[in-house]
Amino acid sequence: MEENKEIINEELKEEENEVQGTEEANVSENTEAAEENSEDSEANKLEEENKKLQEELDSTKDRLLRLTAEYDNYRKRTVKEKEGIYSDAYVDVLKEVIPILDNLERAVAADGSIEDLKKGIEMTIKGCVDSFAKLGVEEIDTSGEFDPNLHNAVMHIEDENLGKNVIAEVFQKGYKKDDKIIRHTMVKVAN
Known part of the structure:
Protein backbone atom coordinates (compact mmCIF):
# COMPACT_ATOMS: atom_id res chain seq x y z
CA MET A 1 0.00 0.00 0.00
CA GLU A 2 2.77 2.24 0.74
CA GLU A 3 4.09 1.52 -2.56
CA ASN A 4 0.77 2.43 -4.01
CA LYS A 5 0.80 5.62 -2.06
CA GLU A 6 4.18 6.47 -3.37
CA ILE A 7 3.17 5.68 -6.90
CA ILE A 8 0.05 7.74 -6.46
CA ASN A 9 2.08 10.58 -4.96
CA GLU A 10 4.47 10.39 -7.82
CA GLU A 11 1.63 10.37 -10.30
CA LEU A 12 0.06 13.31 -8.51
CA LYS A 13 3.35 15.15 -8.58
CA GLU A 14 3.72 14.42 -12.26
CA GLU A 15 0.20 15.63 -12.92
CA GLU A 16 0.86 18.68 -10.81
CA ASN A 17 4.03 19.36 -12.79
CA GLU A 18 2.11 18.88 -16.03
CA VAL A 19 -0.64 21.22 -14.87
CA GLN A 20 1.93 23.71 -13.71
CA GLY A 21 3.79 23.40 -17.04
CA THR A 22 0.53 23.83 -18.92
CA GLU A 23 -0.35 26.88 -16.85
CA GLU A 24 3.10 28.35 -17.47
CA ALA A 25 2.76 27.57 -21.17
CA ASN A 26 -0.67 29.24 -21.21
CA VAL A 27 0.70 32.28 -19.38
CA SER A 28 3.64 32.35 -21.76
CA GLU A 29 1.32 32.03 -24.77
CA ASN A 30 -0.93 34.77 -23.40
CA THR A 31 2.07 37.02 -22.83
CA GLU A 32 3.36 36.31 -26.32
CA ALA A 33 -0.09 36.94 -27.78
CA ALA A 34 -0.34 40.20 -25.85
CA GLU A 35 3.10 41.21 -27.08
CA GLU A 36 2.13 40.30 -30.66
CA ASN A 37 -1.09 42.31 -30.33
CA SER A 38 0.93 45.21 -28.95
CA GLU A 39 3.44 44.93 -31.80
CA ASP A 40 0.61 44.67 -34.36
CA SER A 41 -1.08 47.71 -32.82
CA GLU A 42 2.17 49.66 -32.88
CA ALA A 43 2.87 48.54 -36.46
CA ASN A 44 -0.64 49.66 -37.47
CA LYS A 45 -0.07 53.05 -35.85
CA LEU A 46 3.27 53.44 -37.62
CA GLU A 47 1.71 52.37 -40.91
CA GLU A 48 -1.10 54.93 -40.53
CA GLU A 49 1.39 57.65 -39.62
CA ASN A 50 3.50 56.67 -42.64
CA LYS A 51 0.42 56.94 -44.89
CA LYS A 52 -0.40 60.39 -43.49
CA LEU A 53 3.17 61.58 -44.01
CA GLN A 54 3.23 60.17 -47.54
CA GLU A 55 -0.06 61.95 -48.35
CA GLU A 56 1.32 65.19 -46.91
CA LEU A 57 4.52 64.77 -48.95
CA ASP A 58 2.52 64.10 -52.13
CA SER A 59 0.35 67.15 -51.42
CA THR A 60 3.44 69.33 -50.89
CA GLY A 136 5.90 114.40 -71.86
CA VAL A 137 9.30 115.45 -73.22
CA GLU A 138 10.48 118.88 -72.12
CA GLU A 139 13.47 121.05 -72.85
CA ILE A 140 16.08 121.30 -70.09
CA ASP A 141 16.21 124.78 -68.57
CA THR A 142 19.45 126.67 -69.29
CA SER A 143 18.71 129.84 -67.36
CA GLY A 144 20.78 129.96 -64.21
CA GLU A 145 23.79 127.99 -63.09
CA PHE A 146 25.53 125.06 -64.68
CA ASP A 147 24.32 121.67 -63.36
CA PRO A 148 26.47 118.68 -64.40
CA ASN A 149 23.43 116.42 -64.00
CA LEU A 150 21.59 118.33 -66.74
CA HIS A 151 24.26 120.08 -68.77
CA ASN A 152 27.40 119.05 -70.64
CA ALA A 153 30.05 121.80 -70.55
CA VAL A 154 32.13 121.71 -73.72
CA MET A 155 33.71 125.15 -73.33
CA HIS A 156 34.77 127.45 -70.53
CA ILE A 157 35.26 131.22 -70.73
CA GLU A 158 36.38 133.92 -68.35
CA ASP A 159 33.85 136.76 -68.37
CA GLU A 160 33.68 139.28 -65.52
CA ASN A 161 30.17 140.34 -66.58
CA LEU A 162 28.82 136.87 -65.77
CA GLY A 163 28.79 135.12 -62.39
CA LYS A 164 30.52 131.89 -61.43
CA ASN A 165 29.21 128.68 -63.11
CA VAL A 166 26.73 130.62 -65.25
CA ILE A 167 25.74 129.24 -68.64
CA ALA A 168 27.05 131.69 -71.23
CA GLU A 169 25.84 129.97 -74.41
CA VAL A 170 23.81 126.93 -75.49
CA PHE A 171 25.22 124.91 -78.41
CA GLN A 172 22.65 122.10 -78.40
CA LYS A 173 19.36 121.87 -76.49
CA GLY A 174 18.86 119.06 -74.03
CA TYR A 175 15.66 117.17 -73.31
CA LYS A 176 14.22 115.11 -70.47
CA LYS A 177 11.12 113.09 -69.72
CA ASP A 178 10.14 113.33 -66.07
CA ASP A 179 13.49 112.85 -64.26
CA LYS A 180 15.17 110.85 -67.03
CA ILE A 181 17.63 112.76 -69.21
CA ILE A 182 17.19 112.01 -72.91
CA ARG A 183 20.07 114.26 -73.98
CA HIS A 184 22.18 116.66 -71.91
CA THR A 185 22.28 120.31 -72.93
CA MET A 186 25.63 121.18 -74.54
CA VAL A 187 26.76 124.54 -73.11
CA LYS A 188 29.58 127.05 -72.66
CA VAL A 189 30.18 127.90 -68.99
CA ALA A 190 31.56 131.18 -67.66
CA ASN A 191 34.16 131.61 -64.88
Whole structure:
Protein backbone atom coordinates (compact mmCIF):
# COMPACT_ATOMS: atom_id res chain seq x y z
CA MET A 1 0.00 0.00 0.00
CA GLU A 2 2.77 2.24 0.74
CA GLU A 3 4.09 1.52 -2.56
CA ASN A 4 0.77 2.43 -4.01
CA LYS A 5 0.80 5.62 -2.06
CA GLU A 6 4.18 6.47 -3.37
CA ILE A 7 3.17 5.68 -6.90
CA ILE A 8 0.05 7.74 -6.46
CA ASN A 9 2.08 10.58 -4.96
CA GLU A 10 4.47 10.39 -7.82
CA GLU A 11 1.63 10.37 -10.30
CA LEU A 12 0.06 13.31 -8.51
CA LYS A 13 3.35 15.15 -8.58
CA GLU A 14 3.72 14.42 -12.26
CA GLU A 15 0.20 15.63 -12.92
CA GLU A 16 0.86 18.68 -10.81
CA ASN A 17 4.03 19.36 -12.79
CA GLU A 18 2.11 18.88 -16.03
CA VAL A 19 -0.64 21.22 -14.87
CA GLN A 20 1.93 23.71 -13.71
CA GLY A 21 3.79 23.40 -17.04
CA THR A 22 0.53 23.83 -18.92
CA GLU A 23 -0.35 26.88 -16.85
CA GLU A 24 3.10 28.35 -17.47
CA ALA A 25 2.76 27.57 -21.17
CA ASN A 26 -0.67 29.24 -21.21
CA VAL A 27 0.70 32.28 -19.38
CA SER A 28 3.64 32.35 -21.76
CA GLU A 29 1.32 32.03 -24.77
CA ASN A 30 -0.93 34.77 -23.40
CA THR A 31 2.07 37.02 -22.83
CA GLU A 32 3.36 36.31 -26.32
CA ALA A 33 -0.09 36.94 -27.78
CA ALA A 34 -0.34 40.20 -25.85
CA GLU A 35 3.10 41.21 -27.08
CA GLU A 36 2.13 40.30 -30.66
CA ASN A 37 -1.09 42.31 -30.33
CA SER A 38 0.93 45.21 -28.95
CA GLU A 39 3.44 44.93 -31.80
CA ASP A 40 0.61 44.67 -34.36
CA SER A 41 -1.08 47.71 -32.82
CA GLU A 42 2.17 49.66 -32.88
CA ALA A 43 2.87 48.54 -36.46
CA ASN A 44 -0.64 49.66 -37.47
CA LYS A 45 -0.07 53.05 -35.85
CA LEU A 46 3.27 53.44 -37.62
CA GLU A 47 1.71 52.37 -40.91
CA GLU A 48 -1.10 54.93 -40.53
CA GLU A 49 1.39 57.65 -39.62
CA ASN A 50 3.50 56.67 -42.64
CA LYS A 51 0.42 56.94 -44.89
CA LYS A 52 -0.40 60.39 -43.49
CA LEU A 53 3.17 61.58 -44.01
CA GLN A 54 3.23 60.17 -47.54
CA GLU A 55 -0.06 61.95 -48.35
CA GLU A 56 1.32 65.19 -46.91
CA LEU A 57 4.52 64.77 -48.95
CA ASP A 58 2.52 64.10 -52.13
CA SER A 59 0.35 67.15 -51.42
CA THR A 60 3.44 69.33 -50.89
CA LYS A 61 5.05 68.02 -54.08
CA ASP A 62 1.85 68.79 -55.99
CA ARG A 63 1.68 72.34 -54.57
CA LEU A 64 5.35 72.91 -55.39
CA LEU A 65 4.86 71.64 -58.94
CA ARG A 66 1.82 73.88 -59.44
CA LEU A 67 3.61 76.88 -57.94
CA THR A 68 6.62 76.32 -60.22
CA ALA A 69 4.36 76.08 -63.27
CA GLU A 70 2.45 79.19 -62.20
CA TYR A 71 5.70 81.15 -61.74
CA ASP A 72 6.97 80.02 -65.14
CA ASN A 73 3.71 81.17 -66.75
CA TYR A 74 3.93 84.49 -64.87
CA ARG A 75 7.51 85.02 -66.06
CA LYS A 76 6.58 84.30 -69.69
CA ARG A 77 3.51 86.54 -69.48
CA THR A 78 5.57 89.37 -67.96
CA VAL A 79 8.20 89.15 -70.71
CA LYS A 80 5.45 89.26 -73.34
CA GLU A 81 3.79 92.25 -71.62
CA LYS A 82 7.11 94.13 -71.44
CA GLU A 83 7.69 93.54 -75.13
CA GLY A 84 4.15 94.76 -75.82
CA ILE A 85 4.65 97.89 -73.71
CA TYR A 86 7.93 98.67 -75.47
CA SER A 87 6.33 98.16 -78.87
CA ASP A 88 3.33 100.33 -77.93
CA ALA A 89 5.64 103.10 -76.70
CA TYR A 90 7.56 102.98 -79.97
CA VAL A 91 4.34 103.24 -81.95
CA ASP A 92 3.12 106.18 -79.84
CA VAL A 93 6.37 108.09 -80.42
CA LEU A 94 6.40 107.38 -84.13
CA LYS A 95 2.78 108.53 -84.47
CA GLU A 96 3.95 111.91 -83.18
CA VAL A 97 7.15 112.07 -85.26
CA ILE A 98 5.79 110.93 -88.64
CA PRO A 99 3.70 114.12 -89.21
CA ILE A 100 6.86 116.17 -88.64
CA LEU A 101 8.63 114.14 -91.31
CA ASP A 102 5.66 114.66 -93.64
CA ASN A 103 5.88 118.45 -93.17
CA LEU A 104 9.64 118.44 -93.84
CA GLU A 105 9.12 116.44 -97.04
CA ARG A 106 6.43 118.89 -98.16
CA ALA A 107 8.78 121.81 -97.42
CA VAL A 108 11.51 120.28 -99.59
CA ALA A 109 9.07 119.69 -102.46
CA ALA A 110 7.43 123.15 -102.24
CA ASP A 111 8.23 126.01 -104.59
CA GLY A 112 8.24 129.45 -103.12
CA SER A 113 10.21 132.17 -101.51
CA ILE A 114 12.58 131.90 -98.60
CA GLU A 115 9.99 133.56 -96.38
CA ASP A 116 7.43 130.88 -97.21
CA LEU A 117 10.01 128.17 -96.55
CA LYS A 118 10.99 129.79 -93.25
CA LYS A 119 7.35 130.01 -92.21
CA GLY A 120 6.84 126.33 -93.06
CA ILE A 121 9.91 125.31 -91.03
CA GLU A 122 8.69 127.37 -88.06
CA MET A 123 5.33 125.59 -88.26
CA THR A 124 7.13 122.23 -88.40
CA ILE A 125 9.21 123.14 -85.33
CA LYS A 126 6.01 124.14 -83.50
CA GLY A 127 4.49 120.77 -84.47
CA CYS A 128 7.59 119.02 -83.14
CA VAL A 129 7.43 120.94 -79.84
CA ASP A 130 3.72 120.09 -79.52
CA SER A 131 4.48 116.41 -80.18
CA PHE A 132 7.18 116.46 -77.50
CA ALA A 133 4.71 118.03 -75.07
CA LYS A 134 2.17 115.25 -75.78
CA LEU A 135 4.88 112.66 -75.11
CA GLY A 136 5.90 114.40 -71.86
CA VAL A 137 9.30 115.45 -73.22
CA GLU A 138 10.48 118.88 -72.12
CA GLU A 139 13.47 121.05 -72.85
CA ILE A 140 16.08 121.30 -70.09
CA ASP A 141 16.21 124.78 -68.57
CA THR A 142 19.45 126.67 -69.29
CA SER A 143 18.71 129.84 -67.36
CA GLY A 144 20.78 129.96 -64.21
CA GLU A 145 23.79 127.99 -63.09
CA PHE A 146 25.53 125.06 -64.68
CA ASP A 147 24.32 121.67 -63.36
CA PRO A 148 26.47 118.68 -64.40
CA ASN A 149 23.43 116.42 -64.00
CA LEU A 150 21.59 118.33 -66.74
CA HIS A 151 24.26 120.08 -68.77
CA ASN A 152 27.40 119.05 -70.64
CA ALA A 153 30.05 121.80 -70.55
CA VAL A 154 32.13 121.71 -73.72
CA MET A 155 33.71 125.15 -73.33
CA HIS A 156 34.77 127.45 -70.53
CA ILE A 157 35.26 131.22 -70.73
CA GLU A 158 36.38 133.92 -68.35
CA ASP A 159 33.85 136.76 -68.37
CA GLU A 160 33.68 139.28 -65.52
CA ASN A 161 30.17 140.34 -66.58
CA LEU A 162 28.82 136.87 -65.77
CA GLY A 163 28.79 135.12 -62.39
CA LYS A 164 30.52 131.89 -61.43
CA ASN A 165 29.21 128.68 -63.11
CA VAL A 166 26.73 130.62 -65.25
CA ILE A 167 25.74 129.24 -68.64
CA ALA A 168 27.05 131.69 -71.23
CA GLU A 169 25.84 129.97 -74.41
CA VAL A 170 23.81 126.93 -75.49
CA PHE A 171 25.22 124.91 -78.41
CA GLN A 172 22.65 122.10 -78.40
CA LYS A 173 19.36 121.87 -76.49
CA GLY A 174 18.86 119.06 -74.03
CA TYR A 175 15.66 117.17 -73.31
CA LYS A 176 14.22 115.11 -70.47
CA LYS A 177 11.12 113.09 -69.72
CA ASP A 178 10.14 113.33 -66.07
CA ASP A 179 13.49 112.85 -64.26
CA LYS A 180 15.17 110.85 -67.03
CA ILE A 181 17.63 112.76 -69.21
CA ILE A 182 17.19 112.01 -72.91
CA ARG A 183 20.07 114.26 -73.98
CA HIS A 184 22.18 116.66 -71.91
CA THR A 185 22.28 120.31 -72.93
CA MET A 186 25.63 121.18 -74.54
CA VAL A 187 26.76 124.54 -73.11
CA LYS A 188 29.58 127.05 -72.66
CA VAL A 189 30.18 127.90 -68.99
CA ALA A 190 31.56 131.18 -67.66
CA ASN A 191 34.16 131.61 -64.88
